[in-house]
Amino acid sequence: MDFNDTPDEAAFRAEARTFLQANAEPKSRARPVLRLGDLGGDAVAQCKAWQAKKADAGFAAISWPKRFGGREASPILQVIYHQEEENYAVPRGLFEIGLGMCIPTMMTYAQPEQLDRYVRPALRGEEVWCQLFSEPAGGSDLAALRTRAERDGDDWVINGQKIWTSGAHLSDFGIIVVRTDPNVPKHAGLSFFFLDMRSPGIEIRPIHQMSGASHFNEVFFTDVRVPDAQRLGAVGQGWQVSLTTLMNERLAVGEVHRPDVEDLLELARALMLSGNGAVRERIADWYARTQGLKFTRFRTMTALSRGQTPGPENSIHKLVNASKLQDIASYGLDLMGMAGLVMDDDLAEAYAMFQQALLSSPSARIAGGSDEILRNIIAERVLGLPADIRVDKDRPFSQVPTGRR
Amino acid sequence: MDFNDTPDEAAFRAEARTFLQANAEPKSRARPVLRLGDLGGDAVAQCKAWQAKKADAGFAAISWPKRFGGREASPILQVIYHQEEENYAVPRGLFEIGLGMCIPTMMTYAQPEQLDRYVRPALRGEEVWCQLFSEPAGGSDLAALRTRAERDGDDWVINGQKIWTSGAHLSDFGIIVVRTDPNVPKHAGLSFFFLDMRSPGIEIRPIHQMSGASHFNEVFFTDVRVPDAQRLGAVGQGWQVSLTTLMNERLAVGEVHRPDVEDLLELARALMLSGNGAVRERIADWYARTQGLKFTRFRTMTALSRGQTPGPENSIHKLVNASKLQDIASYGLDLMGMAGLVMDDDLAEAYAMFQQALLSSPSARIAGGSDEILRNIIAERVLGLPADIRVDKDRPFSQVPTGRR
Amino acid sequence: MNFDFSDDLKQLRDQARRFLAEQSPPKVVRQVLEGGEPYAVALWQAMAEMGWLGAAIPEQYGGAGLGYEGLCVLAEELGRAVAPVPFASSAYLAAEALLLAGSDAQKRRLLPKLADGSAVGCFALAEGTGNPDPAHVSVRATGGRLTGSKWPVMDGDIAGFAVVVARDDGGETALFLADLAADGVSRRKLTTVDPSRDHARIDFAGAAAERLGARTGWPLVQRLLERAAILVAFEQVGGAQAALEMARDYALERYAFGRPIGSFQAIKHKLADVYVAIELARSNAYYGAWALSADAAELPLAAATARVSATEAFHLAAKENIQTHGGIGFTWDVDCHLYYRRSKQLALALGSAPWWKHRLVELLEMRNAA
């Protein structure tokens, strides 16, 4: 067990540090960085410019194969780069889905010439990708999707609706899973494609969240044509392809949530409450959880660097972080007392970071797998407990109950 | 809304107070009262003597019909009597099940001459009753019981095993639910009896608990004969009769658990920790829960006094109290620090009450309906949410899976 | 003992529930939330006409004389409807301040106006970050003139007058009446986590102030907060109950994996826990209602207990209502966030839970020492 860098790691860290010093602004802790959904036109341009710079310097895809612009390096180097980048205020949030989920899925299922066409522009941030999985009727039951694709010559014709599509309005391409056969059980009737988000028949509407942000979209499909050549995996194998994508999602480095426990400690200090035993115990609990997650990720990265496949145990991160964020936000307001509800920039403590998190954190417990789904995943796939009793399993999808009526 | 006594209530309270002053010792808070299972021979005699005295003075069955020795009075008077009795160190724990569950079930289903025979001796504490429901294979799934009763002339012959029978070794009579038909779905094949606990073929073995106590017993039945005249309800109606019993259980006044929040406050004061914010917040939380339960019971009693039937909402009490007890016990030890684990009478804080509760509280979360079953009851019967998916519902009992093999 | 509301009050409750379902549906709340109007003016007028605004104001001062239990019943229903009206400020806090501390002349002058809705009052205590504490009072009332800033003041931007906690000429904490339309008063509407309820910052620069009654000292403020806490506990219980019902209904409607999501124990047990929290809070609120009505010695402890329970229950119910709804639960268009916002607004309005918990234990210690 060694927490220090190996000589190779130290050399890489120095290289990353040099690159960042020359190209980015050091972060000030006080003000949290903008998130996707708050991105206006300027911010998009900044994201793209930074991504190009990062890709050209070889820091955008550290563990990818060299032929796609990667370094074929250990995931540990990825962690090191992230540790260093964390100290800088770099514009992020536009490429995580494309590079973390879409392109890795393409790498597994697309043709070589398609990879030659799509991977590098995505890596350099020239083309943005989104992921079209969720549907209104689906929710936690992802495979219950109803968007149809019907074969018509060399094309498929898509009709239906997707929802919770992050960044759809900023995207050039998307990956999509659709139902190609409603008369078989639900997991068996799906197929998977990638498509041009400017295709005729696609309409994108932003979803207004309670926090005021609009990270997500509804995407409507009316007779959208997709060439069969853009199918990923066999017809009817869409669920298996989706699982690849979701597995890659779990590998993605988790978002840094603010306020974190350090922000709470700072708030308590500023309010002269850090001597209070109740405040201290909460800070200690949250700090221990934060550190536990950090070192759990290090354990995973060590396993990955030895060629092991990470398992569903990574569901821990979001499960712990989302509730922690909501609880820290709410508790921060409690510490502020009667003025805790004020969000005006000039009056609110800590730039209203706690108030914003109070309003945005409910989505963290739901989006990308709800607390309940994550606990099920851990129970079933890690602990080996039985699946929930399924009433929909062996029925044709078209005959599964969908409501009381 | 009136928290004060009505003139009638005040008169009754004065009467109860006079009776208690004349016949019982005031309680000192410091030392908790003995519980059932710690009862030696002397204690049993004391319990019986006190019960007779209480019954003769008309305080043992305040809301029962007069013909059975009750007062036919409002449940509010029952609460008042309990409030007053709480201040005295009276021996309890031997008759709660008999008078709270067994005899009320008898009153609903037994013949008048049987009631004439059994009710008054039970009320005066001359005869002790127990309840034989749970079985090793049953647990939370109470109706999955396997003890068989087969008709033989005017008798039924019982073979099988019951478990978790409080006070079986001290009991004269018991009520029992058994399977009389294994070839129908599980709830339909049950019948209900009362029996003499001295019948030939009954063997009682105490269960040694982790706390060191032996409140419960295993009871083995080998060809035990029970006359058909002692059947309560029709053949095959045993489940319905059991529900009556369990409903009466919910009406019973909950046990007072020690240490309670006042004990914790006193401990914190003694250890000079009551100024600590973390200690204060926990005490406040537990106090609020304790009071909430107390006043919920008052609401129930008010509803009862108006002739309303109490519902499953009473499951709240045990659900909240059991975890609270375990948490208070564990936290009390934490406050004591390194010496918190010591149980020697002369060294332990608060007469080792917290340590004893640490070891006995796990059973509180299980016995009489586990936390999980109580949440299901609230969800289904109060909130109207659907029952769990049942795989055993329409199958003959003999064909329901009982294990992996 | 009778631990329930009277039949008359239950009738009032049913009537209020029907009325508010019609007059204060989510659409009306959103009108205020989204900035359409500062509060639900038409609703407020209708409430005035029904006599709700003076529910607990004695008839001699133009009130309905329903007593505090009546006020509690109304508060629960207003909480259930997340009603966007200055009821807590005007009908609890300002009216209670007048009743507790005002001279007879002041009561005669202002209570009838609060009761008929021609005046809206508010209570100005906070001076920025912090919980109620005499050490945090720095606004001064010197020679009948107020100087300093109060924020946040609930309903401070729509009230006509404020009851202001300030230091008098002798440096003692006391209550003062201030006309908010007078010279030397400037107001600024604040952005908060719950825009469905008005909040303001009020700056006093030598504004005229009239002393409310003759009493001084922090205990008066404490007493006012305790009385209001019981009423707010009913609002919180009402809001929590509405959020639980919304979650329950959705859990029955929404299917996943071919079955209603309410058939999964993860949802069932979560909602059972919410139910338990609400029932405990409701029972503690009932005890508070009795203490308020009877002006019992137990009132301070009853108030702290009710506040602690109700704050926990509403926050839990509101956040788990969103969670039960899944994705749509955190969208603007679905009503879950109305309860979530209000739960935190009410949690902070009279001082936050840690402060009340500390106070609760202080009261327990005092009781045990006695």
Added chain:
Amino acid sequence: MNFDFSDDLKQLRDQARRFLAEQSPPKVVRQVLEGGEPYAVALWQAMAEMGWLGAAIPEQYGGAGLGYEGLCVLAEELGRAVAPVPFASSAYLAAEALLLAGSDAQKRRLLPKLADGSAVGCFALAEGTGNPDPAHVSVRATGGRLTGSKWPVMDGDIAGFAVVVARDDGGETALFLADLAADGVSRRKLTTVDPSRDHARIDFAGAAAERLGARTGWPLVQRLLERAAILVAFEQVGGAQAALEMARDYALERYAFGRPIGSFQAIKHKLADVYVAIELARSNAYYGAWALSADAAELPLAAATARVSATEAFHLAAKENIQTHGGIGFTWDVDCHLYYRRSKQLALALGSAPWWKHRLVELLEMRNAA
């Protein structure tokens, strides 16, 4: 970076696990729990023969020189087996005290005996109720004679010598060695919530004491507690993991309502939460193992973090294991209570969670101020 144990150590772990499954099954634990013997003597001798008792003792003092990571690996396995042996007292606390503070002569005299099992040491800090605090040290070592009482002392009734925290002639806190068989020492076995581990009260009435090294001051005690906390965190993680596995296995075996109880979300999600708590604790313990091995500046904070996580995880796992088992879970004959008892014993042994949380934040504050 390499955040895992080496293959050699994993091999040691597997070997230890197999050995303990055979040599320290519940039957052996019950032998001690039920008073059959004061500790598992045969197991202890076997451990000595395998070199475990001197795992982290340098070879020059007769140890195996496996280093602290080796000790951590063994601690996890001993925790998993709820092993009823004085390992924590003798191999962590007494040995560490000697290594940290002892003179070379003292190390030479005692460490080889600890390593080969011919001596058992213990650490006497507590003086009744309370958490570690210099103000609670009142035992005096005056003129080489100890006076006062220490309790509870883990393994105090079976150890041959104790490292005693006492005040020296100048009133300073320091460590002293005391032969527990000597005149002026009386011992009494204590009854505790975990009788599977020995505890005693030791009364010193002018017993001979030898100063351990030359250093004085509370930071030495603090440092010893921190180092032991990391090792105990591994015991806790091991115990928690065993309790989780026991619960999981039972949830698969036990049927109710015609299906394994492990198919109900109430059980699934409960055990998922236990798993999460254990993984966080394990990761924090790993960081502690690194800090211990590297003698890193981060050690105090790493120790406090590991202790807070591991204490929570073991208590949760142990109590929910009982709950998952239902009725039989709280019987004497089923092994659930072995973990439950041990979880609380370890939770208190080096000072309870509130004390460590306070310390954790103190260290955070110091770090942030630096």
